[in-house]
Amino acid sequence: MSEALLPQTLLASHEASPNPAALFDAQDVLRWANKAFCEAYKVQPDGHLTWSDMMRSNHASGQGAVIEADDIEAWLAATASRRGKLPHRAFEADLTDGRWIWMSETVLPDGWLMCLAIDITPLRQDSRSLRQAHAKALRASQTDALTGLANRRQGLQLLQQALAESEAWPLCVALLDLDHFKQINDSLGHAAGDQVLCDFARQMLASTRREDGCARIGGEEFLLILPAAALGQAGVIVERLLARVRQSRPLAEQPEFGYRCSAGLVEAQWGESSEVLLQRADAALYRAKAAGRDRIERDAG
Numbered sequence: 594m595s596e597a598l599l600p601q602t603l604l605a606s607h608e609a610s611p612n613p614a615a616l617f618d619a620q621d622v623l624r625w626a627n628k629a630f631c632e633a634y635k636v637q638p639d640g641h642l643t644w645s646d647m648m649r650s651n652h653a654s655g656q657g658a659v660i661e662a663d664d665i666e667a668w669l670a671a672t673a674s675r676r677g678k679l680p681h682r683a684f685e686a687d688l689t690d691g692r693w694i695w696m697s698e699t700v701l702p703d704g705w706l707m708c709l710a711i712d713i714t715p716l717r718q719d720s721r722s723l724r725q726a727h728a729k730a731l732r733a734s735q736t737d738a739l740t741g742l743a744n745r746r747q748g749l750q751l752l753q754q755a756l757a758e759s760e761a762w763p764l765c766v767a768l769l770d771l772d773h774f775k776q777i778n779d780s781l782g783h784a785a786g787d788q789v790l791c792d793f794a795r796q797m798l799a800s801t802r803r804e805d806g807c808a809r810i811g812g813e814e815f816l817l818i819l820p821a822a823a824l825g826q827a828g829v830i831v832e833r834l835l836a837r838v839r840q841s842r843p844l845a846e847q848p849e850f851g852y853r854c855s856a857g858l859v860e861a862q863w864g865e866s867s868e869v870l871l872q873r874a875d876a877a878l879y880r881a882k883a884a885g886r887d888r889i890e891r892d893a894g
């Protein structure tokens with residue numbers, strides 16, 4: 594190929610390319626665009642159409658570039674403050690046909706602007722599924738698989754956060770343990786035991802406030818974090834839970850079957866560590882068990 598043919602060959606290759614390519618003049622009038630660009634932005638260069646016109650028409654028709662703005666003029670003003678200010682810039686942009694492109698803008702010596710884009714939709718989908726997989730794995734690492742409540746690790750983390758957050762004070766914590774759960778397992782089977790655990794989780798969620806933290810921290814042991822509640826209010830919530838549990842009949846095949854639980858409820862003290870707080874709650878729970886179960890033992894600290 595002779596060197597004289599190079600510019601035409603370059604232009605022809607851009608014309609045929611699936612990657613959008615365009616040239617804007619110093620006044621931002623669209624002077625040349627390949628087929629891919631025209632299709633992407635639903636435009637034809639006519640010697641007058643400016644980049645702003647192009648964006649206005651895209652915004653009005655809902656085609657071409659995705660423009661998430663109610664006020665297109667404000668959007669144009671903001672975008673214009675970035676367009677063509679640097680010799681080169683590149684950014685991701687969304688098209689209404691679902692494609693995601695990586696657009697590069699190069700300012701040429703005479704002030705013209707060369708736009709070249711490539712379709713990065715497959716990359717984006719990869720990173721999206723990676724992001725989704727990451728979010729799913731994170732959720733799984735924080736969740737108790739049987740009940741769907743927070744697991745032990747997440748429960749303890751929620752407790753640490755609540756202890757460190759002044760808005761969570763006064764702060765109460767309850768440790769709850771199902772009564773004679775071993776007997777339930779032994780007499781009705783492990784599957785029935787699992788159903789009871791799931792039922793307890795539901796009763797816990799139904800009895801507590803949206804801001805309360807509910808976690809399963811052991812086999813049949815649960816942690817309830819009650820932010821912005823002094824012992825009195827927290828006691829009402831835990832009593833409500835125990836009352837609901839008494840009423841519950843979780844096994845369809847055993848309609849008479851009911852179960853109970855015991856609770857140790859404590860109010861956190863300033864400067865107290867989560868370990869000491871949980872030890873106090875555990876001691877209160879032990880007292881509730883020793884005193885006959887199906888009750889709450891409180892410790893104001």
Ligand SMILES: Nc1nc2c(ncn2[C@@H]2O[C@H](COP(=O)(O)OP(=O)(O)OP(=O)(O)O)[C@@H](O)[C@H]2O)c(=O)[nH]1
Nearest residue numbers: 770771772773774775776778783786787812813882
């Ligand atoms: N079905 C089921 N049982 C479990 C699970 N995790 C632990 N357990 C059982 O829970 C029972 C706990 O029994 P214990 O700690 O002796 O206490 P308890 O029988 O509840 O007696 P009290 O706490 O003194 O009222 C054991 O039989 C465990 O096998 C689980 O995920 N599913």
